[in-house]
Amino acid sequence: MPQEPIPKVEIKSFAIQFGSKEVIKDLSFTVNKGEVFGFLGANGAGKTTTIRTLLGLFEPTHGSLSIDGLRYSPKMSSEVGYLPEERGLYRNEPVLETMVYFAMLHGIGKTEAIKRSLTYLRRVGLADKARERLTKLSGGQQQKVQLGVTILHEPSLMILDEPTEALDPVNRSLLMDIISERRQKGATVMLVTHRMEEVEQLCDRILMLKDGTSALYGSIEEVKDSFGGHVIALNFTGELPTNTKLYTIHTKRPHYAELVWAEKVTTDDIFKYLASQSDLHVTVFEVRRPSLNDIFIQLYEGGGHD
Amino acid sequence: MTKMGRVISFEVVRSLKKRSFWFATIVIPLIVIVIGLIDYASAHNANTTVQSQNQSYFQTAKIGIYDQAGLINAEIIKKQNIVSEPNVQAGVAAVKANKLTAFFYYPQNVAKEGISVYAQDQGVKFSPPYNSAAETLLRESVDLHVSLLTRNHQIAQILEKSPPITDATYKNGQPTKGLAAIIAPGIIWITFLVLVVMLAYFAVVATTEEKENRAAEILLTSIKSRSLILGKVLSIFILALVQVVIIVIPLLIAYVIFKNHITLPGGVALNHIPISASVVVTGFAFLLFGLMLYISLLMGFGSLFPSAQEASRYLFIIIIWSLIPIYALAYIVSSPHSLIVxxxxxxxxxxxxxxxxxxxxxxxxxxxxxxxxAILFVSVVTAIAFVVRAFQYGAMQYGRRISIKELF
Incomplete structure (x- = not known):
């Protein structure tokens, strides 16, 4: 018998407004213990506002947000590792002292904080930079230190807001490793991003936020199903005609396109139609499920789904 | 250790490692002392120079006078080899012809009309030697005249220089310490002003730094904003204490060495400075809470700005209030019950x-x-609440200045 999922983060009927601007209207979702949850949305959709409210930085106008059943307070900081979108540390302080300071604020004793900081710095190849000021480090090295501050206290919940934004491939790979490790140890990860390839790679369930409310919510498979199943992927040369009675083109590049067929139309109808076009030569005609990237683009460019 | 204790420890240790802290603590008072010494030495040197200039001037210069007032002593004229001219025109002509170095004209009513000096150009000087020579000649002659008339040498001395005064004052029949009683509480007042000015920038940086470094979000999810702000306020207090100790230690050493040798202006011996417990307690209470009010307001002020650099341009808006009462000093001393006081x-x-x-x-x-x-205490509590609110809201408003209206 499968185990009932235990909620780690619960957001119920959450709404927030700044002045007359309503940023989140009515948002409810759950992040279960041990899962990697993708919290997705276009820029300005309200992802960061939701995270900041979850972590007590803003007060909700309506609804409740909880971690382990409680409204977040800094007393719970030993359980949460937060990598904010706007990130930075004390640039003029030495790396080790900065890491130790934040580790201590997350409830670790000084000796243990020094030990863990040095272990981490050795792992990411920055052992010789421990006494350097942060400002002397390169951008990539500073990102590694920032990641260290997020995970040093081994939190049971990691909230990573746009974690791979501005990360170089080395640091991106390091972050992926860290997420996998933490997950193996039972941690819950809430990943705020708009990089769909990472979401497909890492996440168990996702929520796509649009206009301050949930547009899509569930496992990746459920989301894909709910979005309407399949698309036709075409590789071609020549001119791809428009025919809204048969299909809509939602992705188009010079020799590649993805088509979503209209109601009561079969793939055979479309194949025959395309084959009949004299100035079009189709090399690949593949029926497949849409990628999250396709869904994302269609959701935010095409005005959502029914 | 509590989280607030960790904040205090982190803030104090890193500030003590900063050059700017030691610059403010040591170099600024040192500059003030050096400027004071230069000023003293310059004044002393100018006085000595004028005296020696006068002496050498009379020895080397060829001076002519026309004494219409009849006050210049004949013996001095003879002793200094001064030439008496028959009238002003003759004296001026002699200067123009380079026969005289200088010519002094003492009109009949010299007290009202003043002395006229005609002299060879000596270049630009703040205190031209011929001017002081003309004045010295008149003063010495008048002193001699008074001495001869009164046959009392003291009268001339008193006219030349006021004698020192030693006073004794009483309140309700009990002797009081007079002006000397001002010294100890006066030092507390000066300490307050110096600390407000010296700590202003540190207070502003305490809240703008996290904002500039984008570290506020992590910090505010790790520690309650009230604990963070109180930790920062207390760390600035500890730094103030360090500054006071560093400034006071050399003064104490100087006191121990010189207490039996130095008399302060007003005739107060260094080893007899009166210290009243109630006055000192009142002084320290207002020093402490006054500093807390200013530090809190400056920190809150810093939270409204995107950077310390921008905030520091407007620091005077707060600091100026600590200095304004100086302009009401006359009322404070003589009309303490006036409305302004x-x-x-x-x-x-x-x-x-x-x-x-x-x-x-x-x-x-x-x-x-x-x-x-009581009002100050309530204000401090309110100011701390304000800075907590300002930091909580302002710390995440990266790159822009926020208005107080936005906070509430």
Whole structure:
């Protein structure tokens, strides 16, 4: 018998407004213990506002947000590792002292904080930079230190807001490793991003936020199903005609396109139609499920789904 | 250790490692002392130079006078080889012809009309030697004249220089310490002003740094904003204490060495500075809470700005309130019950400086102290609440200045 999922983060009927601007209207979702949850949305959709409210930085106008059943307070900081979108540390302080300071604020004793900081710095190849000021480090090295501050206290919940934004491939790979490790140890990860390839790679369930409310919510498979199943992927040369009675083109590049067929139309109808076009030569005609990237683009460019 | 303790420890240790802290603590007072010494030496040197210039001038210069007032002593004229000219025109012509170095004309009513000097150009000098020579010649002659007339040498001396005064004052039949009583509370008042100015920038940086470094979000999810702000306020207090200790230690050493040798202006011996417990307690209470008010307001002020650099341009808006009571000093000393002094005593931003001044000059009642302190205490609590709110909201408003209206 499968185990009932235990909620780690619960957001119920959450709404927030700044002045007359309503940023989140009515948002409810759950992040279960041990899962990697993708919290997705276009820029300005309200992802960061939701995270900041979850972590007590803003007060909700309506609804409740909880971690382990409680409204977040800094007393719970030993359980949460937060990598904010706007990130930075004390640039003029030495790396080790900065890491130790934040580790201590997350409830670790000084000796243990020094030990863990040095272990981490050795792992990411920055052992010789421990006494350097942060400002002397390169951008990539500073990102590694920032990641260290997020995970040093081994939190049971990691909230990573746009974690791979501005990360170089080395640091991106390091972050992926860290997420996998933490997950193996039972941690819950809430990943705020708009990089769909990472979401497909890492996440168990996702929520796509649009206009301050949930547009899509569930496992990746459920989301894909709910979005309407399949698309036709075409590789071609020549001119791809428009025919809204048969299909809509939602992705188009010079020799590649993805088509979503209209109601009561079969793939055979479309194949025959395309084959009949004299100035079009189709090399690949593949029926497949849409990628999250396709869904994302269609959701935010095409005005959502029914 | 609590999270607030960790904040205090982190903030104090890193500030003590900063050059800017030691610059403010050591170099600024040192510059003030050096400027004071240069000023003293310059004044002393100028005085000595004028005296020696006068002496050498009379020895080397060829001087002519026309004494219409009849005050210049004949013996001095003879002794200094001064030439008497028959009239002003003759004297001026002799200067023009380079026969005289200088010519002094003492008109009949010299006290009213003054001395006229005609001399060879000596270049630009603040105190031309011929001017002081003309004045010295008249003064010495008048002194001699008075001595000869009164046959009392002291009269001339008194006219030349006021004698020193030693006073004894009494209140309710008991001897008081007079002006000497101002010294200890006066030092507390000066300490307050110096610390407000020296710590202003540190207070502003304490809240703008996290904002500039984008570290506020992590910090505010790790520690309650109230604990963070209180930790920062207390760390600035500890730094203030360090600064006071560093400034006071050399003064104490100097006191121990020179206490039996130095007399302060007003005739107070260094080893007899009176210290009243109630005055000192009042002084320290207002020093402490006054500083807390200013530090909190400056920190809150810093939270509204995107950077320390931008905030520091407007620091004077707050600091100026600690200095304004100085301009009401005359009222504070002579009319302590006037409206302006009462307003300054109760208005939170002027209260610390005003009460410390009134405490020093002894024009404040116990009732005024208690009412003012109660207002100050409430203001400090309000100011801390303001800075907590300002930091909580302002710390995440990266790159822009926010208005106070936005906070509430």
């Amino acid at each position: 009462q307003v300054f005593t109760y208005f939170p931003l002027t209260a610390p400086s005003t009460v410390l001044l009134r405490n020093a000059v002894g024009t404040i009642s116990t009732t005024d102290v208690l009412i003012s302190f």
